Amino acid sequence: MKNKITFYITGVIGLLGFFPLIAWSQTLPLVTTKQVGGGTSYSVPVETVLALTALSFLPAALILMTSFTRILIVFSLLRQAMGLTTMPPNIVLIGLSLFLTLFIMNPVFDSMYKNAYQPYSVGKMAFPQAIEIGSKPLKEFMLKQTRKDDLNLFVKLYGVEIEAREDVPFTVLIPAFAISEIKTGFLIGFVIFLPFLVIDFAVASILTSLGMVMVSPMMFSLPLKLIVFTLADGWVLLSTSLVQSYIN
Incomplete structure (x- = not known):
């Protein structure tokens, strides 16, 4: 479990940061480079800075680079559609x-952990290659x-020609993915x-046909x-549909 937590933090550093600190690390006296396996060993102050920076980006990575956004939007709209304001609670x-x-x-x-972090943690792979x-x-x-339309929009705004879909950089893919997830969540x-x-x-x-116009329909429709939903x-059903929307 500890290794996986460390793996998540390391992955966030590489995917979101592209930090200049990594590029400059070869000239910093605080960094020691090991030639065995091509790995790089960072001193404690540098590792602390990287870890704290990763933790600050972790919530943004969780929200904008995973399925979290779509699921939370759907659940929030469901609560509103049922006429509930605080139940279930936000937490x-x-x-x-x-x-x-x-x-x-x-x-x-799991794929990221097995193919990248495990070889990197034992010194079989350099940090840039692991990323x-x-x-x-x-x-x-x-x-x-x-969605293709959202991706094409941000590729056009990027201003640099991208030949293959796999060559799209994360700086273009992340906003396109986030907009697409929000749109899909609202459609659901x-x-x-x-x-x-x-x-x-x-x-x-x-109620209108019975002449009970002064009675709020919510008193009867909410129960x-x-x-019906229960x-x-x-x-x-909703949770299963959301999971299958990513698997299929």
Whole structure:
């Protein structure tokens, strides 16, 4: 577990940082280079700076480079569609989104860990090579989930011709992926809203026909939506659909 945590931190440093500190490290007196296996050993002050920098980027990496954004948007829209404001609490939705994200991203993280971090940790691979190999599974995942229109837009704004889809840099891929995930999340949320709107309209029409115009439709529609969603096993169906949207 400790090795995997270290692996995540190292991966964030390489993928998000592209820090000049790494490029300058060969001329810094605080860095000691080992020739065995082509690895580089950093002194304690440098490792501390890199670790603290990685931790500051970790939330952004989790949100914008994984499935977390889409899942959280869908769950938040579901709560709003049901007419609930604080139930389930935000911490519950965020926690559920986090663990579903770890479930979805587990094959990607395992590939990065086995192919890049393990060889690097034993000195069989240099840090730049480990970053290059470790970023490939994550880039493939992001490219697969990114809409072509969004990717083409940011490639056009980038201003540099990119021949192959695999050559798209992370500086272009990350915003395109984030915009695509937000768009997909809102589309799924719109579909979720429809059955609850039907219930609201039906309850409002019945109350109006009975002359109960002063009674809030939410008093009757909210319990009805809760029981329908619960009996339909809505949380399981929605969670399964979100996972399958990334697997398929």
